[in-house]
Amino acid sequence: MKVSELGEFGLIDLLAKMAGGVQDKQLLIGIGDDAAAWKGDASIQLATVDSFIQGVHFPTGIAPWPELGWKALAVNLSDIAAMGGIPRYALVSLALPPQTEVNDVTALYTGMLELAKKHNVTIVGGDISNAPLVVISITVLGNSPKNQILTRSSAKPGELVAVTGHLGAAAAGLEMLNKKLKFDPPATTRFRQAFFKPTPRITEGQLLLEQGVKTAIDISDGLVADLNQICKASRVGARIDTDRVPVEPKVLAGFGDKALELALTGGEDYELLFTAGAEIIDKVKKATSCPVTVIGEITAGAGVTVVDRQGNPVDLGKAGWEHFTRR
Amino acid sequence: MKVSELGEFGLIDLLAKMAGGVQDKQLLIGIGDDAAAWKGDASIQLATVDSFIQGVHFPTGIAPWPELGWKALAVNLSDIAAMGGIPRYALVSLALPPQTEVNDVTALYTGMLELAKKHNVTIVGGDISNAPLVVISITVLGNSPKNQILTRSSAKPGELVAVTGHLGAAAAGLEMLNKKLKFDPPATTRFRQAFFKPTPRITEGQLLLEQGVKTAIDISDGLVADLNQICKASRVGARIDTDRVPVEPKVLAGFGDKALELALTGGEDYELLFTAGAEIIDKVKKATSCPVTVIGEITAGAGVTVVDRQGNPVDLGKAGWEHFTRR
Numbered sequence: 086m087k088v089s090e091l092g093e094f095g096l097i098d099l100l101a102k103m104a105g106g107v108q109d110k111q112l113l114i115g116i117g118d119d120a121a122a123w124k125g126d127a128s129i130q131l132a133t134v135d136s137f138i139q140g141v142h143f144p145t146g147i148a149p150w151p152e153l154g155w156k157a158l159a160v161n162l163s164d165i166a167a168m169g170g171i172p173r174y175a176l177v178s179l180a181l182p183p184q185t186e187v188n189d190v191t192a193l194y195t196g197m198l199e200l201a202k203k204h205n206v207t208i209v210g211g212d213i214s215n216a217p218l219v220v221i222s223i224t225v226l227g228n229s230p231k232n233q234i235l236t237r238s239s240a241k242p243g244e245l246v247a248v249t250g251h252l253g254a255a256a257a258g259l260e261m262l263n264k265k266l267k268f269d270p271p272a273t274t275r276f277r278q279a280f281f282k283p284t285p286r287i288t289e290g291q292l293l294l295e296q297g298v299k300t301a302i303d304i305s306d307g308l309v310a311d312l313n314q315i316c317k318a319s320r321v322g323a324r325i326d327t328d329r330v331p332v333e334p335k336v337l338a339g340f341g342d343k344a345l346e347l348a349l350t351g352g353e354d355y356e357l358l359f360t361a362g363a364e365i366i367d368k369v370k371k372a373t374s375c376p377v378t379v380i381g382e383i384t385a386g387a388g389v390t391v392v393d394r395q396g397n398p399v400d401l402g403k404a405g406w407e408h409f410t411r412r
Numbered sequence: 413m414k415v416s417e418l419g420e421f422g423l424i425d426l427l428a429k430m431a432g433g434v435q436d437k438q439l440l441i442g443i444g445d446d447a448a449a450w451k452g453d454a455s456i457q458l459a460t461v462d463s464f465i466q467g468v469h470f471p472t473g474i475a476p477w478p479e480l481g482w483k484a485l486a487v488n489l490s491d492i493a494a495m496g497g498i499p500r501y502a503l504v505s506l507a508l509p510p511q512t513e514v515n516d517v518t519a520l521y522t523g524m525l526e527l528a529k530k531h532n533v534t535i536v537g538g539d540i541s542n543a544p545l546v547v548i549s550i551t552v553l554g555n556s557p558k559n560q561i562l563t564r565s566s567a568k569p570g571e572l573v574a575v576t577g578h579l580g581a582a583a584a585g586l587e588m589l590n591k592k593l594k595f596d597p598p599a600t601t602r603f604r605q606a607f608f609k610p611t612p613r614i615t616e617g618q619l620l621l622e623q624g625v626k627t628a629i630d631i632s633d634g635l636v637a638d639l640n641q642i643c644k645a646s647r648v649g650a651r652i653d654t655d656r657v658p659v660e661p662k663v664l665a666g667f668g669d670k671a672l673e674l675a676l677t678g679g680e681d682y683e684l685l686f687t688a689g690a691e692i693i694d695k696v697k698k699a700t701s702c703p704v705t706v707i708g709e710i711t712a713g714a715g716v717t718v719v720d721r722q723g724n725p726v727d728l729g730k731a732g733w734e735h736f737t738r739r
Contacts, residue, residue: 113456117645118564119494119629120460125452125555129440132536133447134503134551138543167446176461178505178549209459216465217545222505224461224551228452237445302446318444 088190089183093213096190103194104208112174112207121174121209129234131227133164139219150189151196152281153221158197160305161225162204162285163355167303169235169294170227172287174209175201177223180216193221204287233294235301235359240319244300244360246381247369249289251333252308253344254279256351260340272335279333283355289375293359296368301359307352308380309401313389315360322386325349328394331378349391350401415517416510420540423517430521431535439501439534448501448536456561458554460491466546477516478523479608480548485524487632488552489531489612490682494630496562496621499554499614501536502528507543520548531614560621562628562686567646571627571687573708574696576616578660579635580671581606583678587667599662606660610682616702620686623695628686634679635707636728640716642687649713652676655721658705676718677728 088096101116114122137143137157148156158175165172177197181190201208206225258280260266261273268276286303293301300319302311308330312323332348340347360383361369370377384390391399415423428443441449464470464484475483485502492499504524508517528535533552585607587593588600595603613630620628627646629638635657639650659675667674687710688696697704711717718726 113561114563119491120458120497120554122495122556122561123457125455125457127454128452130450130452130457131447132501132503132551132553134505134537134549135539136505136507136541136547136549138507138541138547140544141542164446168449170447174459176459176551178461178463178551180463180465180547210461212462214463214465215468216547217467218543220463220465220507220543220547220549222461222463222547222549224459224503224505225447226459226553227447229449234440234449235446236441 086187087183088181088185088187091187096187096213099191100194103191103198107207109207112209115207115209116211121176123174129229129232131165131168131170131229132224133161134222134224135160135164136220136222148281150192154193154196155200155282157221157223158200159283159285159355161223162200162206162287163283163303163305165225165227166285166287166290167235167301167357168229169233169290169301170229171291172204172206172225172227174207174226175223177208177211177221179211180214180220182217182219183215231294235290235294235298237300237302237315237318239299240315240321240360240383242321242383242385244383245363245366245379246312246323246325246358246360246383247366247377247379248308248331248356248358249286249375249377250354250356251331251376252304252354252356253336253348253351254333255283255353256347257336257340268339272339275335280353283353285355286357289357289373292373293357293369296372297365298359298361298369300361301357304354304356304358305352307350308358309349309389309391310352311358316388322384323381323389324384325381325389325391327391327399329378329380331376413514414510415508415512415514418514423514423540426518427521430518430525434534436534439536442534442536443538448503450501456556456559458492458495458497458556459551460488461549461551462487462491463547463549475608477519481520481523482527482609484548484550485527486610486612486682488550489527489533489614490610490630490632492552492554493612493614493617494562494628494684495556496560496617496628497554497556498618499531499533499552501534501553503551504535504538505549506538507541507547509544509546510542558621562617562621562625564627564629564642564645566626567642567648567687567710569648569710569712571710572690572693572706573639573650573652573685573687573710574693574704574706575635575658575683575685576613576702576704577681577683578658578703579631579681579683580663580675580678581660582610582680583674584663584667595666599666602662607680610680612682613684616684616700619700620684620696623699624692625686625688625696628684631681631683631685632679634677635685636676636716636718637679638685643715649711650708650716651711652708652716652718654718654726656705656707658703
């Protein structure tokens with residue numbers, strides 16, 4: 086059945102049913118009224134929004150609907166993670182062509198709800214519109230019960246720059262899909278998973294906050310571009326040592342010389358990039374099983390400098406993803 | 413200059429500057445970090461989202477950018493009003509073709525900020541994407557300090573149905589623009605204003621709550637369609653008496669026989685439709701200078717019946733706006 090046959094209200098009822106049945110003691114009203122409503126509390130409140138547009142953020146025909154739902158939510162949960170917060174509620178704004186299959190929309194919701202349930206996130210509202218192409222815009226609301234947050238603007242010269250996990254696998258996944266590259270099954274799975282089903286570092290974000298970290302961002306546009314955002318907001322510079330960057334081993338094996346570029350500028354890894362003193366970073370490393378790697382240092386200058394093993398600056402061109410302009 | 417020349421980050425900086433300089437004691441972080449952050453409180457929290465899509469919600473080439481910005485925010489403020497709440501923060505998700513003029517985007521923001529400032533609403537975040545068409549998706553967060561809210565699901569048989577203001581002017585505006593109809597200058601201005609710059613009934617929503625009203629919705633899809641939402645959510649029926657419907661006098665004068673249809677099914681008036689006992693409605697009328705008109709009654713049945721002066725049912729076909737299906 087197409088969404089044009091079911092109609093807007095029928096589709097809302099169907100999706101509300103899928104999203105319902107949640108136990109949330111503070112929630113008063115979920116999907117189905119003029120606005121969602123819940124009991125507030127005195128903790129710091131967080132809100133973020135990110136859109137997914139067909140042909141821009143996902144190649145038409147390549148993205149499977151459940152993965153699309155997962156990822157559209159994941160990028161927003163990652164923003165809450167980068168503040169050290171706990172995601173709570175999501176509002177889902179969907180624009181759909183009338184000829185979209187209802188089964189595809191429920192598949193989208195299945196993927197979204199799989200991730201939402203993992204983190205006790207409740208879909209409490211949204212809207213559905215007719216449109217010539219698919220647009221998924223998700224708002225996530227969260228909080229920080231510790232009454233502290235991670236920001237982009239608190240980096241200080243002399244602090245170390247560190248990153249969670251390994252980098253480059255999501256960009257490898259996009260390259261693989263776009264260029265129909267072939268890899269062995271474990272690499273194929275890893276690249277695909279990294280691109281379509283990134284894991285937001287929610288636990289790790291809260292752990293950073295607990296251990297005394299003040300500054301973080303999630304890697305969405307690319308390591309260099311996102312570190313540059315920290316530099317801009319904190320009015321500092323930064324140096325990255327290329328040989329310390331934790332490139333995903335399967336990306337190194339599969340992409341050779343190109344692997345470093347994918348790790349530095351590919352983006353969409355949704356790992357956390359943070360700065361802190363050496364002592365704090367040691368505490369973080371001890372407190373988590375997630376890999377944490379120091380990759381450079383905050384400096385008194387401006388902008389990001391990437392240097393190779395010999396200390397020579399590496400020219401990356403215009404690194405990272407910026408909408409409207411070519412890389 | 414086109415947005416492709418300024419780039420995503422340049423445009424974000426420009427819009428952040430326009431939205432900035434706000435005095436909000438609870439706000440910790442506005443535009444420019446991974447998420448917006450503010451100090452929470454124990455009041456009931458509200459959240460709503462609504463999208464505006466080029467060619468669907470606004471005819472390409474007709475909508476002036478400042479009015480588009482006003483309206484995209486207004487429809488969300490209206491949802492908060494329909495809960496009896498106070499709007500506080502907005503997140504603006506913009507999808508723009510690269511060839512969009514930067515001046516048009518700042519004009520959009522000017523219109524949005526004009527309305528935002530009227531109601532002390534702060535734009536605290538958002539995102540900007542490249543897209544083949546303009547999509548504006550706004551999330552508004554608010555609260556109800558009275559720890560009560562208006563819902564759709566609390567209507568009881570025997571209650572009266574009432575509405576704020578006059579109806580039909582927004583639909584008249586759309587007809588006028590689409591069909592290039594000519595009216596005298598005051599009517600032209602009124603229809604245009606009603607369609608492009610609706611006034612969300614924020615003060616009135618809070619007043620309804622204060623006077624003991626429990627049930628309300630804002631008229632976005634049309635009087636009959638929205639009353640039907642109350643009926644569905646409350647498991648009741650409703651009767652509307654056509655001769656009591658407060659049709660906008662200029663619509664009556666300009667559209668004759670068609671005026672009632674515009675008022676009943678045209679939608680986008682963003683007036684508040686509510687139900688309560690006669691005593692409460694009298695108190696509401698005394699407490700506000702806004703016109704309040706009783707138009708019918710909640711019944712024990714299901715669905716909305718519209719009856720004329722003789723008590724005969726009026727057939728409206730499929731009334732109100734539903735996405736994906738034709739009226």
